[in-house]
Amino acid sequence: MHINGDARKQNTYDAIVIGSGISGGWAAKDLCEKGLKTLVLERGRDVKHIVDYPTATLNPWEFPHRNRMPEDFDKANPIATKCYALDEATEQFFVKDAEHPYVQEKPFDWIKGYQVGGKSLIWARQTQRWSKFDFEANARDGAAVDWPIRYEDVAPWYSHVEKFVGISGNKDGLETLPDGEFLKPWELNCVEKHIQKRVADSYKDRHVIIGRCAHLTDPQQIHYDQGRAQCQARHLCYRGCLYGAYFSSNSSTLPWAAKTGNLTLRPDSIVHSIIYDEASAGTLGKGGRATGVRVIDTHTRQLTEYYARIIFVNAACLNTNLLLLHSTSRRFPNGLGNDSGTLGRYVAFHNYRGNITADYEGFEDGYYYGRRPTTAFMPNFRNVDKQEVNFQRGYMVAFSAARSGWQRGNAEDGFGADFKNKVTDPGAWHVFMMMQGETVPRYENHVRLSADQKDPWGIPQLITSIGYTKNDLDMMKDFLEQGADMLDKAGCTNINPYDDHRNPGLDIHEMGGVRMGRDPKTSMLNAYNQMHSVKNVFVTDGAAMTSTGTQNPSITFMALTARAVNYAVAEMKKKNL
Helix, strand or coil: CCCCHHHHHHCEEEEEEECCCHHHHHHHHHHHHCCCCEEEECCCECCCCCCCCCCCCCCHHHCCCCCCCCHHHHHHCCCHHHCCCCCCCCHHHCCCHHHCCCEECCCCCCCCCCECCHHHHCCCCECCCCCHHHHHHHHHHCCCCCCCCCHHHHHHHHHHHHHHHCEECCCCCECCECCCCEECCCCCCHHHHHHHHHHHHHCCCCCCEECCECECCCCCHHHHHCCCCCCCCCCCHHHCCCCCCECCHHHHHHHHHHHCCCEEEECCEEEEEEEEECCHHHHHCCCCEEEEEEEEECCCCCEEEEEEEEEEECCCHHHHHHHHHHCCCCCCCCCCCCCCCCCCEEEECEECCEEEEEEECCCCCCCCCCCCCCCEEECCCCCCCCCCCCCCCCEEEEEEEEECHHHHHHCCCCCHHHHHHHHHCCCCEEEEEEEEEECCCCCCCEEEEEEEEECCCCCEEEEEECCCCHHHHHHHHHHHHHHHHHHHHCCCEEEEEEECCCCCCCCCCCEEECCECCCCCCCCECCCCEECCCCCEEECCHHHCCCCCCCCCHHHHHHHHHHHHHHHHHHHHCCCC
């Protein structure tokens, strides 16, 4: 595609960021703050904070189907409708199944959010640091490849991110889940505190804590400067938060970037491919550089090229893999930077299949206020610093206790005083417990491009070939046994462990395919998320992860992004990029 000199100048920036979600928004913020004219490309529509949250204050009876999706929607969207957060109040933030098709060689539920802010509008907001054990795990047990970084490398960047984002949590002093820069924590309720005590009495290596989450419980000046306010414990977060009380790109990083005057945001812009400069390989050695990106306007289908000195790829894990696989050239016929042959390989996720329900008799005089946006958590206690059981890695446990008599009343017919009493009776205590297990990255778990099926914009569809292994099933079995034992020791009754048989992907924590590593022969990125073979391209979303840990991943994506931006700008100033 030929573009004249004036047009090229108009379309040239210091930096291009592909994607505006959790990591892309953070890249934009730090790049703009450091003075770089930055273009952010988002394939979805524009969503402006507050203005574009149409359902944020609606009551259940104000929805046509009382906030439930109609049967025809469920039939047309068998994948998207599985997501716990999709309902009539939030469906505008989810990609419908037909809008971006893909090929499931193995069952994989790919949940997507295409809009400015991406899935930062609909994420679960749980934020736990990795520990030293997580960054050392691959080297310890020989799975995948060794991380090129350690906890000490990322710790200051966790702090950098946490102070700006606003993380509520307690200083728990646990080596397996390092403390961070916390606002005041939410509280466990009386039954959760009872289980916490019983677990502490019964096990030396298991610690129940209140969840750490990206909610402003006690806003600081930096949060007021962003225009954000205190969390109201409504737990209507997936509709978009009018208060900016939970962190999203829309309420925080993108407006902050815009205030610098250095941000250009282009929604409705699908990045077709990254442009590689074939001539640069001869002058810069084996690698060379990328010069820009080709972009398809989602409405006009017009193809436009944009140029920059550095490119950050933050399209979300699977779309980042898709984009790099589709960015081919004579130098990289199998995808940009893919000298190692690992692009699209070693994709991993979190194992959520194990669940347990139980009842608790007692504490009838105890209740709670509001809708707390987090639960009780228990950091991983399996294979922490050595191999101890019959499966690799471990799992984090999350649980909550609630009184749900109103749900029982709501399910029954009736009216009048008896029905009113039934609905308002808080009922007995119930407990729900779940696992968040680490899956080990494996070569066979991969994505690749279809040779014959294309999406509506003429780009090859992605083929997902990602499945569970015996290791995952053994891990789930251990959780079901251990979780049931812990609840039994806590005095719970009617304990019901079960496998929900969910497909990979529904955890919405897919990671890998463009992994970091020490050796260019076995990895795509170096210790700063920089492509080994194309030095001015950085990948800092979930695709860059070398393993998954047991923690919710978003805070690590943001910390790695901030660290990579700092490095990239320093390298630019040294004229190395």
